[in-house]
Amino acid sequence: MTLKIFPCVQKIFTPFVVTIMAIVLLIMPVFVSESMAREEEHSLSKKLDLSLYGFVSTSYTQNFNNPAMGVNNMRSFDGDSNSFRPNNAQLVLEKGASADGNFEDRAGFRLKLNFGEDAKFTGGTGADDFDFQEAYVQFIAPIGNGLTIQGGRMNTLIGYEVIESYLNPNFSRSFMFGMGEPFTVTGVRGSYDFNEYVSFAASVINNFAGAQVDPNSSKSIEALLSITPMNNVAVSLFGFWGPEGTRNVQNSERLLFGGILDVQVTDKAEVVVEAYYANHANNSTFGALNSRWNGVAGYFIYDFNDQWGARVRGEIFEDAGGTQSCAGAPALGNALVCFTAAVPQTLWEMTYTLQFKPVPNLITRVEFRYDKSDKNTFEDGFGKAGNNQSTLAVEGIFLF
Secondary structure, eight states, rough: HHHHHHHHHEEEEEEEEHHHHHHHHHHHHHHHHHHHHHHHHHHHHHHTEEEEEEEEEEEEEETTOOOOTOOTTOOOSSBTTTOOOOOOOEEEEOOOSSSSSSGGGGEEEEEEEESHHHHHHHHSSSSSEEEEEEEEEEEEEESSTEEEEEEEEEEEESOSSSGGGGGGGSSSSOHHHHHSSEEEEEEEEEEEESSSSEEEEEEEEETOOOOSSSSSSOOOOOOEEEEEETTTEEEEEEEEEEEEETTTOTTTTOOOOOOOEEEEEESSSSEEEEEEEEEEEGGGGGGEEEEEEEEEEEEEEESSSEEEEEEEEEEEEETTTTSSSOOGGGHHHHHHHSSOOOOEEEEEEEEEEEEEEEEETTTEEEEEEEEEEOOOOOOOSSSSSEEEEEEEEEEEEOOO
């Protein structure tokens, strides 16, 4: 019985096998070619020492004022009230420069791309959900311990908080960061580590706002002196000076100076204090008015273990010229929007953040924040001006 069926099966099965073998022979070069290409690409990236990494962050913020405008007044990276927000999807491609090894290892670059609502604000256009946060080349010159030279668009040397949410203690940004400090700068920077305790960096840049084109053709300067007198204590002194504003305006000089004290009290507890003073004489952007703003912020950071942590921030920000705190528009992702017209005011806030990492590369946060002003610049929820707002936010960040 079996011998009678086998020839019949053989007639059907043999052409099938031949067809499959022919297909395999045809597509095998394609797979081999793709495999070789991937191997070559991997070898090239390994040879150039390229790194690719980034993060994705998203959030929801509830404003208990329930503002009809749909805006968390005077916030910078969490401007949408009662709304989900795709904050940022960041990709970083870089080749780090190193003073060790051969001469070629001293050259490098970094390309940092942002996609999402935050990019509207950092890019300054209010239209695109895309921004080149950083794009620079660098070289470590063989001078002493190594003089690092960078050229392009870079993160600023000024301030404690940064654009990347996961690098900050809290989800929401401080008034001092969102209103009074630059985010990125475009120009040339040199930095030098004198020893393990002292380092210095200085940049010649287009302007305070980080725009690629200098509106007045004059250059400004930022600088940072970092001192580590003890293993658990770090001191940073930063400054900015330069002619800012439109062309052909005399004596329109902007000055900012301040510092950061960072103390690691215990293995689990850290205390940070930042303060600065800024003044812009004959500010042409605001009708040649004199602009002055200053602030102080304190942070308490405590990690119960590798998963759980608590952060508290308290802050006072004075906008004496009324030029910084109401300088936004809904087009900029609802950043720095006031309910009323811009006025000189003093703002203060308290922020409480609970952080949990279910896995090492996933950060979740719950945050309560209370804002207060000495003027009625917030929306109270009934279409009227008020002097405070309270928000509750949830944030998720995945690192890769």
